[in-house]
Amino acid sequence: MGMRAHYLQLDSDDIDQILAKKSAAGEIMMGAMTGGANMQDVFKALGVKNSDLKALEKMIGPIPSSMKGSPSATAQKKRPDLAIEKSWQAIHFVLNGDPWKGRGLLFNAVLGGTEIGEDLGYGPPRYLDPFKVVQTSTALDRISDEEFKKKASAADFAGKDIYVYGDRLSPGDLEELIHFFGQIRAFFRAAADKGNGILLGII
Secondary structure, eight states: OOOOEEEEEEOHHHHHHHHHOTTHHHHHHHHHHHTTOOHHHHHHHTTOOHHHHHHHHHHHOOOOGGGSSSOOHHHHSOOOEEEEETOHHHHHHHHHSSSSOOOSGGGGGTTOSEEOSOOOSSSOOEEEOHHHHHHHHHHHHTSOHHHHHHHHHHOOOTTSOOTTOOSSOOHHHHHHHHHHHHHHHHHHHHHHHHTOEEEEEEO
């Protein structure tokens, strides 16, 4: 499956939940990934037995509580969401000039926010409050598709080990990144207009 990036909009009730309960952010993220399905049923459908899970926990440590038991009402709630698949690190690199680091508002677009809750495999989900969402949306709106295309075309991918992308972007790669960047910009704008927060995760 690989590492894919997911975004969810959080209303005020959701924000109260994730700030009050450690496992809530993971439950919300995993609920969106599975359509609110019971993770135990998902594991069974994949042929994973309880004994397999116990053996896995011995190797990698505790499996997050959000991946055990029946989904809560919090996990089953429908929220506006966005999946940018495996483009996340390349977009972050184009916006910030570094595969992982960054400064300023554009850092929030992919790898920013405050870690919250349990590790879901590639780190905990990250939370942007409504004020940061508005700030980040404003920064993203300053970058048109054409400007992003120029930045991506000029970015030196060689030797950076950007996830799933090689040292040079093909025309298809470039179009894919422009597409997903436009979706991120629109998603932040929609969340800002509603006064929502955003939850980001790499799963």
